[in-house]
Amino acid sequence: MLYTKCNKKKIIALVDCNSFYVSCERLFNPKIKNVPVVVLSNNDGCVISRSTEAKQIGIKMGEPYFKVKHLVKKNNIAVFSSNYALYGDLSRRVMNILKKFSSCIEYYSIDEAFLDLTDMIIENINDYIVEMKKIIYQYTGIPVSIGVASTKTLAKVANFLAKKKDNGVENLTIRSSNEINSILQKIDVRDIWGVGSQLSKLYKKNNINNGYELKIKNTAWIRKNTNIIGLKTVAELNGISCIDFNDGENAPRKSCCVSRSFGKKVETLQELEQSITSHCLNAAEKIRQDQQLVKSVVIFIKTSPFDQSNFISLSKKVDLPIATDDSFVLLDICLKALSEIFIKGQKYQKAGVFFLGLQNKENYQANLFSIKDSEKSGKLMKILDDANLKFGRNFMSVGDVGFRGSWKMRRDYSSRIDTSDFECLPTVNSG
Protein backbone atom coordinates (compact mmCIF):
# COMPACT_ATOMS: atom_id res chain seq x y z
CA MET A 1 0.00 0.00 0.00
CA LEU A 2 2.92 2.20 0.78
CA TYR A 3 4.03 2.08 -2.84
CA THR A 4 0.81 2.47 -4.79
CA LYS A 5 1.03 6.21 -5.37
CA CYS A 6 4.30 5.98 -7.16
CA ASN A 7 3.85 5.08 -10.77
CA LYS A 8 5.99 7.80 -12.27
CA LYS A 9 9.61 8.68 -11.53
CA LYS A 10 9.67 12.04 -9.88
CA ILE A 11 12.22 14.80 -10.21
CA ILE A 12 12.71 16.55 -6.90
CA ALA A 13 15.18 19.32 -6.16
CA LEU A 14 16.29 20.30 -2.70
CA VAL A 15 17.66 23.83 -2.41
CA ASP A 16 19.55 24.53 0.81
CA CYS A 17 21.25 27.79 1.77
CA ASN A 18 24.88 27.33 2.78
CA SER A 19 25.60 28.18 6.43
CA PHE A 20 22.50 30.31 6.18
CA TYR A 21 22.73 32.49 9.30
CA VAL A 22 26.43 33.09 8.74
CA SER A 23 25.75 34.00 5.11
CA CYS A 24 23.12 36.52 6.24
CA GLU A 25 25.54 38.21 8.65
CA ARG A 26 28.23 38.28 5.96
CA LEU A 27 25.96 40.13 3.55
CA PHE A 28 26.11 43.21 5.73
CA ASN A 29 29.63 42.85 6.98
CA PRO A 30 32.25 42.24 4.27
CA LYS A 31 34.99 42.11 6.88
CA ILE A 32 33.90 38.63 7.93
CA LYS A 33 33.81 37.26 4.40
CA ASN A 34 36.83 35.00 4.58
CA VAL A 35 37.26 34.54 8.30
CA PRO A 36 35.73 31.87 10.57
CA VAL A 37 32.26 32.88 11.79
CA VAL A 38 29.68 31.28 14.07
CA VAL A 39 26.11 32.26 14.97
CA LEU A 40 24.72 31.36 18.39
CA SER A 41 21.24 30.21 19.42
CA ASN A 42 18.96 32.25 21.67
CA ASN A 43 20.55 33.25 24.93
CA ASP A 44 23.92 32.79 23.22
CA GLY A 45 23.65 29.15 24.27
CA CYS A 46 24.78 26.92 21.41
CA VAL A 47 26.49 27.20 18.03
CA ILE A 48 23.80 26.81 15.36
CA SER A 49 25.50 28.06 12.22
CA ARG A 50 29.16 27.81 11.19
CA SER A 51 31.16 29.09 8.25
CA THR A 52 33.33 26.57 6.40
CA GLU A 53 36.40 27.98 8.17
CA ALA A 54 34.78 27.47 11.57
CA LYS A 55 33.87 23.88 10.66
CA GLN A 56 37.49 23.23 9.70
CA ILE A 57 38.66 24.50 13.08
CA GLY A 58 36.50 21.78 14.61
CA ILE A 59 33.51 23.70 15.95
CA LYS A 60 30.62 21.23 16.02
CA MET A 61 26.97 21.93 15.24
CA GLY A 62 24.89 22.45 18.37
CA GLU A 63 27.84 22.65 20.72
CA PRO A 64 27.41 24.81 23.83
CA TYR A 65 29.19 28.09 23.35
CA PHE A 66 31.02 27.99 26.68
CA LYS A 67 32.69 24.74 25.61
CA VAL A 68 34.19 26.23 22.46
CA LYS A 69 34.99 29.68 23.81
CA HIS A 70 38.69 28.82 23.98
CA LEU A 71 38.70 27.84 20.28
CA VAL A 72 36.86 31.04 19.43
CA LYS A 73 39.47 33.12 21.22
CA LYS A 74 42.45 31.23 19.90
CA ASN A 75 41.32 31.34 16.27
CA ASN A 76 39.78 34.78 16.27
CA ILE A 77 36.38 33.48 15.28
CA ALA A 78 33.72 36.14 14.71
CA VAL A 79 30.68 35.46 16.92
CA PHE A 80 27.09 36.61 16.43
CA SER A 81 23.90 36.26 18.44
CA SER A 82 21.04 35.15 16.23
CA ASN A 83 18.96 37.82 14.54
CA TYR A 84 15.81 36.06 13.35
CA ALA A 85 14.18 39.17 11.94
CA LEU A 86 17.09 39.44 9.50
CA TYR A 87 17.20 35.72 8.63
CA GLY A 88 13.43 35.58 8.14
CA ASP A 89 13.52 38.51 5.76
CA LEU A 90 16.32 37.07 3.64
CA SER A 91 14.63 33.67 3.66
CA ARG A 92 11.49 35.21 2.17
CA ARG A 93 13.58 36.77 -0.61
CA VAL A 94 15.22 33.46 -1.49
CA MET A 95 11.89 31.61 -1.45
CA ASN A 96 10.29 34.23 -3.69
CA ILE A 97 12.96 33.59 -6.30
CA LEU A 98 12.47 29.82 -6.04
CA LYS A 99 8.78 30.28 -6.88
CA LYS A 100 9.86 31.37 -10.34
CA PHE A 101 11.58 28.02 -10.91
CA SER A 102 8.68 25.76 -9.94
CA SER A 103 5.04 26.25 -9.09
CA CYS A 104 5.15 23.15 -6.90
CA ILE A 105 7.27 24.06 -3.91
CA GLU A 106 7.47 23.00 -0.27
CA TYR A 107 9.00 25.48 2.16
CA TYR A 108 10.69 22.99 4.39
CA SER A 109 12.55 25.26 6.79
CA ILE A 110 13.93 28.76 7.02
CA ASP A 111 16.82 27.86 4.71
CA GLU A 112 15.52 24.92 2.68
CA ALA A 113 12.86 24.14 0.09
CA PHE A 114 11.86 21.15 -2.03
CA LEU A 115 10.87 21.84 -5.65
CA ASP A 116 8.92 19.31 -7.66
CA LEU A 117 10.19 19.56 -11.24
CA THR A 118 8.48 16.39 -12.50
CA ASP A 119 5.88 18.03 -14.73
CA MET A 120 7.96 20.93 -15.91
CA ILE A 121 9.35 21.14 -19.39
CA ILE A 122 13.05 21.49 -18.81
CA GLU A 123 15.58 20.82 -21.54
CA ASN A 124 18.51 20.14 -19.27
CA ILE A 125 18.11 19.73 -15.52
CA ASN A 126 21.77 20.44 -14.83
CA ASP A 127 21.70 23.76 -16.65
CA TYR A 128 18.46 24.60 -14.90
CA ILE A 129 19.81 24.15 -11.38
CA VAL A 130 23.09 25.90 -12.18
CA GLU A 131 21.03 28.85 -13.40
CA MET A 132 18.85 28.71 -10.28
CA LYS A 133 21.88 28.87 -8.03
CA LYS A 134 23.34 31.74 -10.02
CA ILE A 135 20.15 33.83 -9.94
CA ILE A 136 19.65 33.34 -6.19
CA TYR A 137 23.19 34.50 -5.52
CA GLN A 138 22.90 37.41 -7.90
CA TYR A 139 19.63 38.68 -6.40
CA THR A 140 20.21 37.99 -2.70
CA GLY A 141 23.91 37.31 -2.16
CA ILE A 142 23.06 34.00 -0.49
CA PRO A 143 25.01 30.93 -1.73
CA VAL A 144 22.94 27.74 -2.02
CA SER A 145 23.52 24.06 -2.78
CA ILE A 146 21.07 22.14 -4.95
CA GLY A 147 20.52 18.38 -5.07
CA VAL A 148 18.19 16.63 -7.50
CA ALA A 149 16.89 13.06 -7.34
CA SER A 150 13.77 10.92 -7.71
CA THR A 151 12.77 11.06 -4.03
CA LYS A 152 13.08 13.55 -1.19
CA THR A 153 15.45 11.33 0.76
CA LEU A 154 17.72 10.90 -2.27
CA ALA A 155 17.49 14.64 -2.97
CA LYS A 156 18.86 15.13 0.55
CA VAL A 157 21.70 12.79 -0.35
CA ALA A 158 22.29 14.72 -3.56
CA ASN A 159 22.37 17.95 -1.59
CA PHE A 160 24.85 16.44 0.86
CA LEU A 161 27.12 15.72 -2.13
CA ALA A 162 26.49 19.12 -3.72
CA LYS A 163 27.74 20.85 -0.56
CA LYS A 164 31.13 19.21 -1.06
CA LYS A 165 31.45 20.16 -4.71
CA ASP A 166 32.83 23.40 -6.12
CA ASN A 167 29.84 24.06 -8.36
CA GLY A 168 27.41 23.33 -5.51
CA VAL A 169 24.98 21.17 -7.50
CA GLU A 170 24.41 17.43 -7.89
CA ASN A 171 21.86 15.63 -10.05
CA LEU A 172 21.38 11.97 -9.16
CA THR A 173 18.70 11.43 -11.80
CA ILE A 174 21.38 11.11 -14.47
CA ARG A 175 23.46 8.61 -12.49
CA SER A 176 23.27 4.85 -12.91
CA SER A 177 22.05 2.73 -10.03
CA ASN A 178 25.58 1.37 -9.59
CA GLU A 179 26.89 4.90 -9.19
CA ILE A 180 24.16 5.73 -6.68
CA ASN A 181 24.91 2.57 -4.72
CA SER A 182 28.57 3.39 -4.45
CA ILE A 183 27.70 6.93 -3.37
CA LEU A 184 25.40 5.56 -0.66
CA GLN A 185 28.15 3.23 0.53
CA LYS A 186 30.25 6.25 1.39
CA ILE A 187 27.53 7.95 3.43
CA ASP A 188 27.27 7.16 7.14
CA VAL A 189 23.81 5.87 7.99
CA ARG A 190 23.52 8.68 10.56
CA ASP A 191 23.69 11.19 7.70
CA ILE A 192 20.64 9.77 5.96
CA TRP A 193 17.58 12.01 6.33
CA GLY A 194 15.21 10.47 8.89
CA VAL A 195 17.90 8.52 10.73
CA GLY A 196 18.56 10.21 14.04
CA SER A 197 20.68 9.32 17.04
CA GLN A 198 18.43 6.48 18.26
CA LEU A 199 17.84 4.81 14.90
CA SER A 200 21.50 5.01 13.93
CA LYS A 201 22.40 3.30 17.20
CA LEU A 202 19.98 0.49 16.39
CA TYR A 203 21.17 0.23 12.80
CA LYS A 204 24.85 0.15 13.65
CA LYS A 205 24.25 -2.52 16.25
CA ASN A 206 22.73 -4.58 13.46
CA ASN A 207 25.52 -3.94 10.99
CA ILE A 208 23.79 -1.30 8.95
CA ASN A 209 26.52 1.30 8.78
CA ASN A 210 25.98 3.22 5.56
CA GLY A 211 23.24 4.34 3.22
CA TYR A 212 23.65 1.36 0.90
CA GLU A 213 23.35 -1.19 3.71
CA LEU A 214 20.14 0.52 4.80
CA LYS A 215 18.84 0.58 1.22
CA ILE A 216 19.19 -3.20 0.79
CA LYS A 217 17.97 -4.16 4.26
CA ASN A 218 15.07 -6.55 4.33
CA THR A 219 11.87 -4.51 4.78
CA ALA A 220 10.30 -7.05 7.14
CA TRP A 221 13.19 -6.47 9.53
CA ILE A 222 12.82 -2.70 9.22
CA ARG A 223 9.07 -2.90 9.85
CA LYS A 224 9.56 -5.11 12.88
CA ASN A 225 12.32 -3.06 14.46
CA THR A 226 11.39 0.49 13.55
CA ASN A 227 8.17 2.13 12.36
CA ILE A 228 6.46 3.31 9.23
CA ILE A 229 8.89 6.21 8.92
CA GLY A 230 11.86 3.83 8.89
CA LEU A 231 10.14 1.86 6.15
CA LYS A 232 9.55 4.97 4.08
CA THR A 233 13.19 6.00 4.35
CA VAL A 234 14.27 2.62 2.95
CA ALA A 235 11.72 2.79 0.13
CA GLU A 236 12.92 6.28 -0.75
CA LEU A 237 16.54 5.15 -0.86
CA ASN A 238 15.32 2.61 -3.41
CA GLY A 239 13.93 5.39 -5.58
CA ILE A 240 10.30 4.87 -4.57
CA SER A 241 8.85 8.25 -3.69
CA CYS A 242 6.51 7.93 -0.69
CA ILE A 243 7.07 10.95 1.54
CA ASP A 244 4.32 13.41 0.76
CA PHE A 245 5.09 16.62 -1.01
CA ASN A 246 3.57 19.45 0.97
CA ASP A 247 3.08 22.22 -1.54
CA GLY A 248 0.13 23.83 0.26
CA GLU A 249 1.54 27.31 0.70
CA ASN A 250 -0.43 27.85 3.87
CA ALA A 251 -0.78 24.41 5.37
CA PRO A 252 -2.26 25.53 8.68
CA ARG A 253 -0.29 24.98 11.85
CA LYS A 254 -1.62 22.35 14.24
CA SER A 255 0.09 23.70 17.32
CA CYS A 256 1.95 26.83 18.31
CA CYS A 257 4.62 27.08 20.99
CA VAL A 258 6.47 30.06 22.40
CA SER A 259 9.11 29.33 25.00
CA ARG A 260 12.43 30.77 26.14
CA SER A 261 15.26 29.97 28.46
CA PHE A 262 16.05 32.71 30.93
CA GLY A 263 19.20 34.82 30.77
CA LYS A 264 19.70 33.85 34.40
CA LYS A 265 17.84 31.48 36.71
CA VAL A 266 14.46 32.65 37.97
CA GLU A 267 12.93 31.90 41.37
CA THR A 268 10.00 34.26 41.89
CA LEU A 269 6.42 33.77 40.77
CA GLN A 270 6.30 37.36 39.59
CA GLU A 271 9.11 36.89 37.09
CA LEU A 272 7.58 33.64 35.85
CA GLU A 273 4.30 35.47 35.40
CA GLN A 274 6.03 38.12 33.34
CA SER A 275 7.61 35.59 31.02
CA ILE A 276 4.46 33.48 30.67
CA THR A 277 2.53 36.67 29.93
CA SER A 278 4.96 37.65 27.23
CA HIS A 279 4.96 34.15 25.66
CA CYS A 280 1.18 33.89 25.78
CA LEU A 281 0.69 37.27 24.10
CA ASN A 282 3.23 36.48 21.38
CA ALA A 283 1.64 33.09 20.69
CA ALA A 284 -1.82 34.66 20.60
CA GLU A 285 -0.64 37.23 18.09
CA LYS A 286 0.80 34.48 15.90
CA ILE A 287 -2.38 32.43 15.77
CA ARG A 288 -4.49 35.54 15.09
CA GLN A 289 -2.25 36.30 12.14
CA ASP A 290 -3.12 32.86 10.77
CA GLN A 291 -6.84 33.25 11.51
CA GLN A 292 -6.78 30.41 13.99
CA LEU A 293 -8.46 29.65 17.32
CA VAL A 294 -7.06 27.74 20.31
CA LYS A 295 -8.84 24.73 21.78
CA SER A 296 -6.42 23.88 24.59
CA VAL A 297 -3.51 25.50 26.37
CA VAL A 298 -0.45 24.01 28.05
CA ILE A 299 1.98 26.03 30.12
CA PHE A 300 5.22 24.69 31.50
CA ILE A 301 8.10 25.78 33.71
CA LYS A 302 11.26 23.73 34.23
CA THR A 303 14.64 23.83 35.88
CA SER A 304 17.82 23.03 33.96
CA PRO A 305 17.86 19.46 32.60
CA PHE A 306 21.65 19.53 32.93
CA ASP A 307 21.31 19.62 36.69
CA GLN A 308 19.98 16.05 36.75
CA SER A 309 19.65 15.71 40.52
CA ASN A 310 17.44 18.78 40.85
CA PHE A 311 15.60 18.67 37.55
CA ILE A 312 11.88 19.29 37.69
CA SER A 313 9.45 19.98 34.89
CA LEU A 314 5.97 21.23 35.78
CA SER A 315 3.13 21.69 33.35
CA LYS A 316 -0.61 22.07 33.19
CA LYS A 317 -3.06 21.58 30.39
CA VAL A 318 -6.39 23.39 30.20
CA ASP A 319 -9.11 22.59 27.66
CA LEU A 320 -11.22 25.56 26.65
CA PRO A 321 -14.99 25.20 26.46
CA ILE A 322 -15.01 27.50 23.43
CA ALA A 323 -12.06 27.95 21.11
CA THR A 324 -10.71 31.49 21.23
CA ASP A 325 -8.03 33.87 19.98
CA ASP A 326 -8.65 36.49 22.68
CA SER A 327 -5.49 37.49 24.50
CA PHE A 328 -7.39 38.41 27.67
CA VAL A 329 -9.05 35.02 27.92
CA LEU A 330 -5.87 33.10 27.08
CA LEU A 331 -3.72 35.11 29.46
CA ASP A 332 -6.18 34.54 32.27
CA ILE A 333 -6.00 30.79 31.76
CA CYS A 334 -2.21 30.75 31.53
CA LEU A 335 -1.65 32.76 34.70
CA LYS A 336 -4.17 30.76 36.68
CA ALA A 337 -2.52 27.53 35.55
CA LEU A 338 0.89 28.92 36.49
CA SER A 339 -0.24 29.80 40.00
CA GLU A 340 -1.47 26.23 40.41
CA ILE A 341 1.78 24.50 39.42
CA PHE A 342 4.33 26.95 40.82
CA ILE A 343 6.60 25.54 43.53
CA LYS A 344 8.67 27.92 45.63
CA GLY A 345 12.40 27.51 46.09
CA GLN A 346 13.29 26.20 42.64
CA LYS A 347 15.73 27.77 40.20
CA TYR A 348 13.74 27.84 36.97
CA GLN A 349 15.57 27.88 33.67
CA LYS A 350 12.79 27.94 31.11
CA ALA A 351 9.09 28.71 30.68
CA GLY A 352 6.73 28.30 27.79
CA VAL A 353 3.21 28.26 26.41
CA PHE A 354 1.70 25.74 23.98
CA PHE A 355 -1.50 26.36 22.06
CA LEU A 356 -2.95 23.06 20.85
CA GLY A 357 -5.86 21.90 18.73
CA LEU A 358 -5.64 24.97 16.52
CA GLN A 359 -8.57 25.39 14.19
CA ASN A 360 -9.60 27.63 11.39
CA LYS A 361 -11.52 30.66 12.61
CA GLU A 362 -13.86 30.79 9.62
CA ASN A 363 -15.21 27.30 10.23
CA TYR A 364 -15.66 27.80 13.93
CA GLN A 365 -17.37 31.17 14.04
CA ALA A 366 -20.90 29.80 13.74
CA ASN A 367 -20.51 27.74 16.88
CA LEU A 368 -19.74 30.64 19.14
CA PHE A 369 -22.19 31.27 21.94
CA SER A 370 -22.05 34.99 21.60
CA ILE A 371 -21.15 36.39 18.22
CA LYS A 372 -21.46 39.90 19.60
CA ASP A 373 -18.82 39.40 22.29
CA SER A 374 -16.49 37.83 19.80
CA GLU A 375 -16.88 40.79 17.47
CA LYS A 376 -15.99 43.16 20.26
CA SER A 377 -12.99 41.09 21.24
CA GLY A 378 -11.95 40.83 17.60
CA LYS A 379 -11.83 44.62 17.22
CA LEU A 380 -9.82 45.02 20.39
CA MET A 381 -7.33 42.34 19.36
CA LYS A 382 -6.91 44.01 15.99
CA ILE A 383 -6.01 47.31 17.63
CA LEU A 384 -3.49 45.49 19.80
CA ASP A 385 -1.92 43.66 16.84
CA ASP A 386 -1.80 46.73 14.60
CA ALA A 387 -0.09 48.79 17.29
CA ASN A 388 2.51 46.12 17.93
CA LEU A 389 3.16 45.69 14.23
CA LYS A 390 3.68 49.41 13.83
CA PHE A 391 5.68 50.21 16.94
CA GLY A 392 7.37 46.93 17.71
CA ARG A 393 6.67 43.79 19.68
CA ASN A 394 5.12 44.31 23.13
CA PHE A 395 4.58 48.03 22.43
CA MET A 396 1.04 47.55 23.64
CA SER A 397 0.41 44.77 26.09
CA VAL A 398 -2.31 43.25 28.22
CA GLY A 399 -0.51 42.29 31.41
CA ASP A 400 2.85 42.73 33.09
CA VAL A 401 5.66 41.61 30.81
CA GLY A 402 8.43 43.15 32.94
CA PHE A 403 10.13 45.41 30.44
CA ARG A 404 13.62 45.24 31.85
CA GLY A 405 13.55 41.91 33.63
CA SER A 406 17.04 40.65 34.36
CA TRP A 407 15.84 37.19 33.30
CA LYS A 408 15.48 38.30 29.68
CA MET A 409 17.42 36.62 26.93
CA ARG A 410 21.10 37.31 26.49
CA ARG A 411 22.10 38.58 23.05
CA ASP A 412 25.55 39.93 23.68
CA TYR A 413 26.86 39.58 20.12
CA SER A 414 23.98 40.83 17.99
CA SER A 415 24.83 42.58 14.74
CA ARG A 416 21.53 44.51 15.19
CA ILE A 417 21.07 44.57 11.46
CA ASP A 418 17.58 45.47 10.33
CA THR A 419 16.76 45.29 6.63
CA SER A 420 14.12 47.98 7.04
CA ASP A 421 16.67 50.41 8.50
CA PHE A 422 18.56 52.70 6.08
CA GLU A 423 21.43 53.02 8.55
CA CYS A 424 22.22 49.37 7.88
CA LEU A 425 22.75 49.77 4.15
CA PRO A 426 26.34 48.87 3.29
CA THR A 427 28.54 51.69 2.00
CA VAL A 428 30.18 51.19 -1.37
CA ASN A 429 33.27 53.17 -2.35
CA SER A 430 33.73 53.66 -6.06
CA GLY A 431 37.37 54.48 -6.09
Added chain:
DNA sequence: TCTGGGGTCCTAGGACCC
Protein backbone atom coordinates in the same frame (compact mmCIF):
# COMPACT_ATOMS: atom_id res chain seq x y z
C1' DT B 1 -20.50 -11.76 40.64
C1' DC B 2 -17.79 -13.80 37.31
C1' DT B 3 -16.19 -14.34 32.60
C1' DG B 4 -13.70 -12.54 27.02
C1' DG B 5 -12.43 -10.14 23.10
C1' DG B 6 -12.28 -6.56 20.00
C1' DG B 7 -12.98 -2.04 18.55
C1' DT B 8 -12.31 3.22 18.91
C1' DC B 9 -10.56 7.27 20.70
C1' DC B 10 -7.42 10.00 23.27
C1' DT B 11 -3.06 11.30 25.29
C1' DA B 12 1.71 11.38 26.78
C1' DG B 13 6.00 10.75 25.38
C1' DG B 14 9.54 9.80 22.11
C1' DA B 15 12.00 10.40 17.80
C1' DC B 16 12.98 13.14 14.23
C1' DC B 17 13.79 17.49 11.54
C1' DC B 18 16.08 22.26 10.88
Added chain:
DNA sequence: TCTGGGGTCCTAGGACCC
Protein backbone atom coordinates in the same frame (compact mmCIF):
# COMPACT_ATOMS: atom_id res chain seq x y z
C1' DT C 1 29.07 29.99 36.05
C1' DC C 2 27.39 29.32 31.06
C1' DT C 3 23.84 23.81 27.19
C1' DG C 4 18.03 26.91 21.59
C1' DG C 5 13.31 26.97 19.84
C1' DG C 6 9.48 25.38 17.09
C1' DG C 7 7.42 22.07 14.66
C1' DT C 8 5.48 17.06 12.86
C1' DC C 9 4.44 12.35 13.13
C1' DC C 10 4.09 7.78 15.32
C1' DT C 11 3.24 4.43 18.97
C1' DA C 12 1.97 2.33 23.25
C1' DG C 13 -1.21 2.11 26.53
C1' DG C 14 -5.30 3.49 29.04
C1' DA C 15 -10.28 4.40 29.09
C1' DC C 16 -14.39 3.26 27.41
C1' DC C 17 -17.90 0.67 24.95
C1' DC C 18 -20.40 -3.37 23.26
